[in-house]
Amino acid sequence: MIEVTNLTVTYKDLVAVDSISFDVKKGEIFGIIGPNGAGKTSTIECLEGLRKISGGEVTVMGINPVNRTALYEHIGVQLQEASFPDNIKVKELCRLFSSFYKNPADYNTLLTRFDLADKKNAYVKKLSGGQRQKISVVVALIANPEIIFLDELTTGLDPQARIDMWELIKSLRDEGKTVLMTTHFMEEAEYLCDRVCLMVKSRIAAIGTVKELVEQAQLSQKITFISKNAKRESLEGIPGITKITENNGVFDLYGNGRNLLRDTVVYITEKNIEFEDLSCSKPGLEDVFLKLTGYKLEAAI
């Protein structure tokens, strides 16, 4: 659906995007994640035909985004921080955007689906932040798009509104639409995205499914339990465990492998090692980011 080859964007002497390449497949949610200033918005705006490309090549459904008129019959966008005219009502806004397209989607259906049917006569600026963001998705969907671009859609939303939004985005994918989104929330990317592209300092640091990225980063899982009779030496035979620490009867075991938890439980059960409060924490995207960059994403925001 989307192909990006060696895309470069420069502003005067600043390189915002430095020769990146990736592709987005039909029907997937593709996330570009990274700290502010990593080049996420510049990248997405090149795909939307809103920004000049300094180098490389971009096609969206085979169309060069410079060709706005052709492109926008197929895509719907939500722009970061963009708002709608002051004093416009929800209904008027929907009607206006419907007039822009040859085959617009029925906005009444969309408003109902997004739980905004009773807000039709409300002024857009009087809506809550979450409702306004929903409106911007409704407006993007009026285009009847095959691809939807969402730029920092959930930034500034409260946790409940964010989770509502996640379900809505998932439902779009489930009806066969392709979603390309940017975010700086790791949990959001983990929960929503089929594939993610980690952008750091204008470049792609890693790309793939969350699982692939975690495996590639070779991060350890951590298994913790409390035991009265375990000895460190007696645990060393567990397959896959590479490091063991003990503190007052609390054991932390680090290691890799698909069956690490099962192997551990089987091993300590066979050895008649007593254990309680056993838990296993798997590394996530946040840990991948930390390993690749040396800092936590949350700390960068």
Added chain:
Amino acid sequence: MKAFVSMSVTEFRLSLRNFIYMFFAFVFPPMMLLLFGGIYGNEPTAFYKGHGAVDVLTPAYISMILAVSGIMGLPMQLAEYRQHKVLKRFKATPVSTGTIMIPHFVVNSILCVIGTLILMIVGKLVFNLHFFGNIFYFLAAYILSVMCIFSIGFLIAAIAPNNRAASAIAYLIYFPMLFLSGASMPLQMMPKAIVNVSRFIPLTYCVEILQGTWMGDPLSAFLGQIIILAAIAIVCTAVSIKIFRWE
């Protein structure tokens, strides 16, 4: 076409919801007319060279309406749209640049005409307003004035870095223009220095051709004014198109 009409209708509605704009375009000029018409009446006087005060003031106040739409309404809308990335959002649709921009000019022109008609109706009902000119000459003068003033508004929108700057520039130009051009008070009442300053204010020439053609002068009597207004319109429009930024 569907998009263009829809855009224009929406912009028209939104303008009607802008209280300050509506006050200065629809209410303030008739108020001025009622006030000064109430003082001077509409009987022929020597000061207005044998014409009634209301007959002379009405075309001047019409230029005041043009200034409100062109210098305040238009640039403030465009600057606001740019600052809040509304223009950018419209660009992220299949509509053409013209469909995004031209409705602003169309809608503000229509508001001008409505304001003008309100003023004329008030003048007619209260003071028995007279029109002495050729309607086609007057319309030509009106259209040229609109084009000139709107091009200045477009330039303000293009230059202003944000909507606060646009409002500041608009107010800074609008109010002095009003008092120094003869749009609100006849230049005959003003000292020589102000009359000299008025020569540098485009609205002065609008007042002159509107008042002149209203009173029955032919367009040919205003060749100088016409050239100046047309030149301003062309230069400002060209420069604005060149430097206008979408975000």
